[in-house]
Amino acid sequence: MTVWNFRTTVSAAACVAALGLGFAGPVAADDGWKPTGPVSFVMHTKPGGGTDVMVRALAHSLEPMIGQTLVVENAPGGGGATQMAKVRAAKPDGLTLGVNTVSHFTAFLTNLDGVFSADDFAWIALMQVDPILVFSEKDSAVTSITDLVELARSKPGQVNIGGFGPVGSMQHLGMTMLEQEAGVVFNWVAFESTPDIIAAVMGGHVDAGVANLGPVIEFFEADRLKGIGVLGDDRLSSVPDMQTFGEQGYNVDTSWLQVRGVFGPKDIDPALQQQIADAIFTAMEADTYQTYARSAGVEDGTHGPAEYTAFVERILTIAEAQLKAANLLSQ
Numbered sequence: 001m002t003v004w005n006f007r008t009t010v011s012a013a014a015c016v017a018a019l020g021l022g023f024a025g026p027v028a029a030d031d032g033w034k035p036t037g038p039v040s041f042v043m044h045t046k047p048g049g050g051t052d053v054m055v056r057a058l059a060h061s062l063e064p065m066i067g068q069t070l071v072v073e074n075a076p077g078g079g080g081a082t083q084m085a086k087v088r089a090a091k092p093d094g095l096t097l098g099v100n101t102v103s104h105f106t107a108f109l110t111n112l113d114g115v116f117s118a119d120d121f122a123w124i125a126l127m128q129v130d131p132i133l134v135f136s137e138k139d140s141a142v143t144s145i146t147d148l149v150e151l152a153r154s155k156p157g158q159v160n161i162g163g164f165g166p167v168g169s170m171q172h173l174g175m176t177m178l179e180q181e182a183g184v185v186f187n188w189v190a191f192e193s194t195p196d197i198i199a200a201v202m203g204g205h206v207d208a209g210v211a212n213l214g215p216v217i218e219f220f221e222a223d224r225l226k227g228i229g230v231l232g233d234d235r236l237s238s239v240p241d242m243q244t245f246g247e248q249g250y251n252v253d254t255s256w257l258q259v260r261g262v263f264g265p266k267d268i269d270p271a272l273q274q275q276i277a278d279a280i281f282t283a284m285e286a287d288t289y290q291t292y293a294r295s296a297g298v299e300d301g302t303h304g305p306a307e308y309t310a311f312v313e314r315i316l317t318i319a320e321a322q323l324k325a326a327n328l329l330s331q
Contacts, residue, residue: 033275035094038069041262042098044083046076046193049164050212051099051260053296054128061286065279076192079107079166084116092267094276097124100261102170105312105319110168110328121263123312125277126303127284128260128293130212131232132174133242134161135225137201140208145178145229145248148208152184161186162197163210168328170258171210173319174231176326177252178245201225212258213238214296231256236297256322259315261301261308273305 041055052074059070075083083098090096098121108117136142142151152159163171172188179185189206191197194215201209202224209216209225213236219225220239227242233254235244245252262280264273283289284300293300303311323329 031275033066033094033272033279035066035068037095038071039066039094040071040073040096042083042086042096043072043074044076044080044098044100044104045074045164046195047072047074048215049194050130050214050258050296051101052193053214053292054260054298055099057289057292058127058280058283060288062279062283065283079111079169080104081107081112081115084112084120087263088116088120088265090265092122092265092269094264094268094272097262097264097276100259100263102257102259102315102319103165105315106168106170106173106323107165108316109320109323111166118312118316120266122266122268122273122305123308124262124264124268124273124305125280126259126261126301126308126311127280128258128298128301130214130258130260130296130298131230131236131254132171132210132212132256132258133216133227133230133236133239134175134208134210135201135216135220135227136208137204138224138226140226142208143226143228144243145245145250148228149178149182149184149250151207152182152186157185157187159184159186159208160189160206161208161210162189162191162200162206164191164194164197166190168323170256173322173326174252174256175210176328177256177322178231178250180325181250181252198225212296212298214292214298217296238295238297255318259301261303270305277304277308 043052045052055072063070075086087098142148161175167188175186194211197209197211200206217238227239229245230236230242231245231252324331
């Protein structure tokens with residue numbers, strides 16, 4: 001199985017940039033991004049999910065920098081197809097941008113194969129990396145990954161796991177990797193937003209949910225949900241009692257992280273792409289954004305257009321290998 005190491009990928013992408021494939025340092029203020037009207041960030045989710053929360057946190061510092069309103073447009077549907085159609089059809093003027101996750105890349109290879117591809121878009125900035133976690137209802141008998149696995153062994157294919165996106169999405173693949181490691185089969189239940197997943201878990205409609213920390217931490221703090229495992233090398237500082245998969249004896253590839261980035265129509269001028277990336281990274285340095293990011297347990301990304309484009313090519317290769325390993329693509 002191909003393994004993605006984020007630090008290695010960063011180093012490799014930096015080398016690509018150093019070879020002169022479009023990377024530039026921060027743009028001077030006078031040459032920075034000056035959009036001529038409101039900027040729409042089109043989302044592939046309903047309001048309230050981790051990616052939606054990220055963009056709304058970014059808006060607080062980005063809006064005064066660029067002197068324009070940042071409009072968050074939620075366009076869920078079709079496993080990202082509704083959002084991507086809007087972005088692909090937009091003018092390449094930087095006024096319509098999309099926010100992507102790993103699920104976009106898996107969709108290019110599965111449910112949206114032949115409909116969209118990475119070449120349809122300009123990949124502008126990688127903003128975050130964020131491990132996924134599994135959680136259950138506060139009174140559930142499922143208090144650990146081992147409990148979840150044992151339940152699946154007693155009820156093959158009947159243990160419902162709720163997560164974002166269809167079969168083949170980033171979160172689904174994380175759970176198929178656990179299935180392979182533990183020798184069990186879950187029943188994947190797809191949702192279009194994290195709040196819907198949370199509601200399904202609290203209502204007893206699914207046995208466990210998959211998400212990132214940001215949207216669920218308040219429910220942990222209010223003792224309405226409990227985290228049962230994080231797919232990462234280390235525990236999350238905000239939820240120190242939640243063990244990793246590895247600590248519980250399940251050696252699932254911890255390189256399979258959520259990512260969040262910004263993309264746009266493919267014909268955006270490279271210089272404008274760099275200006276947008278520079279503005280985003282500067283806005284991410286603000287106290288309001290940093291307070292949100294640290295409390296959400298996410299790491300900041302630093303990839304500009306050249307680096308992110310190289311990263312996308314790499315992650316597509318990794319996603320293809322993961323999908324094949326999960327028997328979701330032909331060998």
